[in-house]
Amino acid sequence: MSGRVLVGVKRVIDYAVKIRVKPDNTGVVTDGVKHSMNPFCEIAVEEAVKLKEKKLIKEVVAVSCGPQQSQETIRTALAMGADRGIHVDVSGKDYENLGPLQVSKILAALAKQEDAQLILLGKQAIDDDCNQTGQMTAALLDWPQGTFASEVSLEGDKINLVREIDGGLEHIKINTPAVITADLRLNTPRYATLPNIMDSLMNNETELHKPNHRTSLCVGLIPLFETVAPEDMQGGTDRSGAMLRHTVLQSGLGLHTRSLVVFSIGIGKNKTKLGTV
Amino acid sequence: IILYDIRCFSVRAVSVFNVLRSLSAASHGLTDEQKEFQKVAFDFAANEMAPHMAEWDQKEIFPVETMRKAAQLGFGGIYVQPDVGGSGLSRLDTSIIFEALSTGCVSTTAYISIHNMCAWMIDSYGNKEQREKFCPDLCSMEKFASYCLTEPGSGSDAASLLTSAQRKGDHYILNGSKAFISGGGDTDVYVVMCRTGGKGPKGISFGKKEKKVGWNSQPTRAVIFEDCAVPVANRLGEEGQGFNIAMKGLNGGRINIASCSLGAAHASVQLARDHLLVRKQFGETLSNNQFLQFKLAEMATKLVASRLLIREAAQALQEDRPDAVAICSMAKLFATDECFNICNQALQMHGGYGYLKDYAVQQFVRDIRVHQILEGTNEVMRMIISRNLLSES
Numbered sequence: 001m002s003g004r005v006l007v008g009v010k011r012v013i014d015y016a017v018k019i020r021v022k023p024d025n026t027g028v029v030t031d032g033v034k035h036s037m038n039p040f041c042e043i044a045v046e047e048a049v050k051l052k053e054k055k056l057i058k059e060v061v062a063v064s065c066g067p068q069q070s071q072e073t074i075r076t077a078l079a080m081g082a083d084r085g086i087h088v089d090v091s092g093k094d095y096e097n098l099g100p101l102q103v104s105k106i107l108a109a110l111a112k113q114e115d116a117q118l119i120l121l122g123k124q125a126i127d128d129d130c131n132q133t134g135q136m137t138a139a140l141l142d143w144p145q146g147t148f149a150s151e152v153s154l155e156g157d158k159i160n161l162v163r164e165i166d167g168g169l170e171h172i173k174i175n176t177p178a179v180i181t182a183d184l185r186l187n188t189p190r191y192a193t194l195p196n197i198m199d200s201l202m203n204n205e206t207e208l209h210k211p212n213h214r215t216s217l218c219v220g221l222i223p224l225f226e227t228v229a230p231e232d233m234q235g236g237t238d239r240s241g242a243m244l245r246h247t248v249l250q251s252g253l254g255l256h257t258r259s260l261v262v263f264s265i266g267i268g269k270n271k272t273k274l275g276t277v
Numbered sequence: 278i279i280l281y282d283i284r285c286f287s288v289r290a291v292s293v294f295n296v297l298r299s300l301s302a303a304s305h306g307l308t309d310e311q312k313e314f315q316k317v318a319f320d321f322a323a324n325e326m327a328p329h330m331a332e333w334d335q336k337e338i339f340p341v342e343t344m345r346k347a348a349q350l351g352f353g354g355i356y357v358q359p360d361v362g363g364s365g366l367s368r369l370d371t372s373i374i375f376e377a378l379s380t381g382c383v384s385t386t387a388y389i390s391i392h393n394m395c396a397w398m399i400d401s402y403g404n405k406e407q408r409e410k411f412c413p414d415l416c417s418m419e420k421f422a423s424y425c426l427t428e429p430g431s432g433s434d435a436a437s438l439l440t441s442a443q444r445k446g447d448h449y450i451l452n453g454s455k456a457f458i459s460g461g462g463d464t465d466v467y468v469v470m471c472r473t474g475g476k477g478p479k480g481i482s483f484g485k486k487e488k489k490v491g492w493n494s495q496p497t498r499a500v501i502f503e504d505c506a507v508p509v510a511n512r513l514g515e516e517g518q519g520f521n522i523a524m525k526g527l528n529g530g531r532i533n534i535a536s537c538s539l540g541a542a543h544a545s546v547q548l549a550r551d552h553l554l555v556r557k558q559f560g561e562t563l564s565n566n567q568f569l570q571f572k573l574a575e576m577a578t579k580l581v582a583s584r585l586l587i588r589e590a591a592q593a594l595q596e597d598r599p600d601a602v603a604i605c606s607m608a609k610l611f612a613t614d615e616c617f618n619i620c621n622q623a624l625q626m627h628g629g630y631g632y633l634k635d636y637a638v639q640q641f642v643r644d645i646r647v648h649q650i651l652e653g654t655n656e657v658m659r660m661i662i663s664r665n666l667l668s669e670s
Contacts, residue, residue, distance in 0.1 A: 036316075072309070079313055191321055194351030194364045197313045 003058030006116040007048045007082065008107060009041040011066055011073040012127040026227075027096075037073045040122025042080075043182040046189040047152060048120050049081035056154045057117065059083045063110060065103050067091040078200035079192035086110065090221065097223035099128075104136035105219045111141060116177065118159075123148055123181040134181035144174035148183040303376070303543060303584070311373055314366070317350060318374045322381025322540075327637075330382040333494035334640055337486075339463050340385055340494055345418045347389060352378070354416030355393055356529070357400040361408050362416035368529060368591035372536040376584070379540025383644035386540065388495040390533035391459050395422035395468045398526045402514045411466060420465035424530075425455040425500055426523055432456075433657045436520060440471040440502060447509050449473070451502035454484075457651075461498035462486065469500075469507075470523045473516050481505045491643030528594055528602055530652045531609035535587045538616035538648045541641040542580050545623035548638050549573060552627050569626060576619045583612035603665040610658035613648040620645060 013019065014034040022029050037045075048060040062077035064070040065088040074085035088106050090098050111119055119138075124131035138145035146152070150169070151162035154176075163170040164183050192200075304312050325343055333340055347353070355371045357363025366374075371393070378386040396415040400408055414420040431437045440453025451471055455461075462483040484499030514522055550573060553564040563569050590608035593601040620642045624631035631638050649655050 072312075075309065075313065076316075079317075191350050192313065192317050193349065194314060194317070194355070194366065195359075197310060197317070198364075201310050201313070 004114055004116050005048045005051065005057050005060050005118045005120055006107065006111055006114060007041070007044050007060060007062050007077065008103070008119070008121040008133065009045060009062050009064050009073050009077050010038040010122070010125045011035050011064060011070045012038045012125055015039060015126055025229075035069065035072075037076050038122050038125045038127075040124060040126075040182055040184070041073075042122075042189040043184070043186050044120040044122050044180075045077045045080050045082060046187045047180075047182055048118075049190075050187065051152075051154065052081070052083075061086060061114060061116075063088065063107065065090050065098060065106055067095055075200065076192065079197040080190060081196065082200075086114075094221050097221060099224060100130045100132035100136055101224065102219070102221050103133050104140055107133070107137045108140040109219055111137075111177075118177060119143075119179045121179065121181045123183050134179050138179040141177075141179070144178045145180070146172060146174055146178060147181040149180050150183050150185045152180060152186065307373065311370055314370055315373050315377050318352075318377035319380065321347060321350065321352075322378045322386075326378070326381025326385060330385075330494075330637065330640060331634065333382060333385065334491070334644075335493075335634070337493045337496070339388075339460075339496055341418075341421075344385065344389060344392075344421075347378070348416065348418035352389060353392065353418045354396040354400070354412065357393070357396050357412060357416055361400060361412035363396070363400065363412065364416075368532060368595040369588055371529075372532055372587055372591045375533050375536040376540040376543065376587075379537040380544040382494060383537050383541045383641060384492040384494040387492065387534060387537045387644075387648070388459055390530065390537060391424055392418070392422045392464075394526050394530045394533065395424050395466065397529065398424075398468055398522060399466075399513060401525075402518075402522050406510065407513065415466060421460055421463065422466040422468060423458050423460040423464040423500070424526070425458050425461075425467050425469040427456050427458075428454060429456045429499070433654055435470075435523070438470060438472060440469070442471040442473045442507070444473065444509070445506075448506040449509060449512065451481075451505040451507055454499055454501040456484075456499050457487070457497055458500045459492070459495050459497055461496060461500050463496050467500065468513070468526075469502075470519050471502075490646065491640070492647055527652055528605045531605045531658075532587060532591050532594065534648050534652045535583070535590075535609045535612035535616075538613045538645045539580070539584055539587060541645045542576075542583070542616035542619040545620040545638055545641050546573070546576050546580055548636075549576070549623035549626045552630075556628070563626070572622060572626070576622055579615040580619055583608075583615050587612050600665075603662055606653070606658040606661040606665075609652065610655050610662070613645070614655060617642070617645055617649060 012035060013028070013030065014036045017034055020029045021027075045060075045062065048057070051057045052060050060082040061084045062074050062082040063086045064073050064077075066073075067090065071085075071087050074082075074087055078085055088110075107119060107121075110116070119134075121134045121137070123134065125133075134147055135145055137143075146159060146161035146163060148164045149161050150164045151160075153160045155173075157176050159174050159176060159178055159180070161172050161174060161180065163172060164185070304315060307315065325346060329340065329343070332338065344353075351364040352374065354361075354363035355366050355374060356368060357365070359365040375386055375390055378389065392415065396412055399411045399415070403411070411420075415422055426435055426438070428438050428440060430439060438453075440451060440455065442449040442451050449471075451469065453471065455469065458467075467481075480503055482501045482503070484501065487497040489497060513519075553566075553569055553573065554562055556563045586604075587608045590601075590604045593604045598604075620638065624638045624642050627636060627638055630636055633639070653661075
């Protein structure tokens with residue numbers, strides 16, 4: 001057992017910022033906007049550091065996938081007590097297409113490379129609210145997963161976990177190596193102290209990885225979907241809306257709380273485009 | 278972002294103070310390290326101080342536990358050497374930290390800055406024994422400090438102080454009294470400026486706790502010495518060096534107090550801005566009113582100007598430049614005056630609501646009003662600057 005924990009930290013727009021949509025409608029404004037570490041990732045880092053302080057694990061490695069600025073997020077993790085940082089450099093178009101599946105592949109590859117015993121992630125990111133990365137990473141590695149953890153305790157080579165689920169609290173015991181995702185009540189993240197900030201920045205242990213680099217991770221970042229606007233339609237009667245709704249209800253397509261079905265209905269002839277996000 | 282997530286974060290106080298883009302000139306030009314310091318200080322201010330600032334003011338609570346938490350992060354001896362427990366940072370780092378903390382509570386941050394000044398004086402001018410005896414406890418805020426210079430009869434004219442210290446064997450016997458001592462009566466270590474040679478009665482006692490317009494989260498009392506015996510081993514530096522040490526302490530203290538004014542002004546501009554975007558009169562939000570737009574622009578401009586001058590002064594002091602004393606005085610003079618005006622105008626923009634204690638802006642105004650008076654009145658600042666200018670020829 002290497003005693004090494006990989007903690008994924010994501011750089012997101014700060015939760016207190018008022019989000020604005022870009023003028024070209026392709027996304028939200030991120031330039032010059034305050035970013036910080038995803039709050040659930042902070043909780044994951046705190047848990048990892050606590051495990052290290054209890055001497056249950058040996059090393060905490062913070063990982064972030066994204067452009068150059070992701071190094072700020074790694075820095076914050078180091079200041080909180082992580083030992084090392086790995087920055088997987090993903091920029092430009094690749095970054096726009098970076099989603100849970102791609103990140104999971106990267107994390108899975110890194111976990112093998114680093115011989116990690118545990119992967120700690122936040123349950124979801126506050127920008128896309130996907131809540132998928134932890135689960136996908138576990139599946140790719142064929143590791144057990146403990147998601148929405150509100151309590152974690154290590155017992156030998158097993159982990160006792162309390163999960164917050166719809167029905168209340170679930171107690172499970174899983175083997176290591178495993179993936180755990182942190183929920184809100186797992187802990188209260190510490191403030192970085194001035195000495196820690198100085199130490200972490202002096203040591204500056206951040207490796208740089210490129211995902212397609214041959215000697216490195218060999219992860220392909222293929223975009224999964226593309227957003228297009230419907231073509232402009234000519235005028236006409238708006239019958240298609242009612243018809244479409246009727247068809248949907250008939251087909252029994254339920255609307256789950258976690259999926260969003262987006263309809264883009266053109267007024268007029270039978271030109272509708274259906275996109276599922 | 279789905280709404281339920283925002284409710285989840287009600288556990289942590291929402292920090293709006295570090296969000297405004299144009300005023301994030303607060304982090305422009307800073308090193309990565311300084312940005313991290315600033316982030317910690319802003320977070321601490323928003324989560325640990327801002328929610329209590331009104332209560333500390335109204336109930337006159339000296340928030341010992343919160344200050345000790347701050348000390349755990351390294352804020353107890355920011356520019357004290359690490360070998361005695363300090364954080365060993367620069368004057369500029371310090372200014373950035375106090376500016377950020379001040380957005381949470383000016384009065385408490387101002388006291389923390391006074392405490393830091395005392396710890397630094399012992400660190401810089403004390404001998405090995407004194408440093409090891411006093412600094413670690415001060416840096417952890419196990420003990421709190423007060424700076425005692427002003428007397429009932431000597432404020433601006435500090436050199437005319439009367440508190441005497443008469444040598445008797447291996448003790449000095451102190452007689453006299455100090456006025457307006459921040460923390461007086463609740464603190465443990467008193468750095469006292471006194472005149473060696475004198476006469477006197479018994480011990481140290483305190484006057485009544487003063488009732489102030491602001492700065493209510495720290496007690497202010499007269500400190501009275503009657504035949505108070507202080508070991509010679511506690512004398513910082515040489516006999517006769519005291520005035521010099523006191524003034525050197527004040528240079529840094531002036532930057533710190535100015536930084537506290539800056540934090541308050543920064544917070545007030547954000548509050549005013551948010552209010553203008555929400556409050557409607559004559560059928561539209563106040564933010565559409567050109568006079569208020571221009572007023573806000575002027576406030577922001579003066580804020581950034583104050584910030585730049587303070588940071589320049591911090592650099593000058595750090596590098597021990599020949600103009601350091603003058604520029605520290607300029608920074609204190611300009612920033613405390615301008616920031617008070619900014620906070621005052623922010624209050625005005627709130628209309629009647631600004632006058633209610635339910636709104637934070639009035640506390641910022643009350644708390645920073647005294648910054649134009651203490652650590653050297655702004656009139657004395659003008660004396661120092663003009664003396665500097667006129668002596669050059």
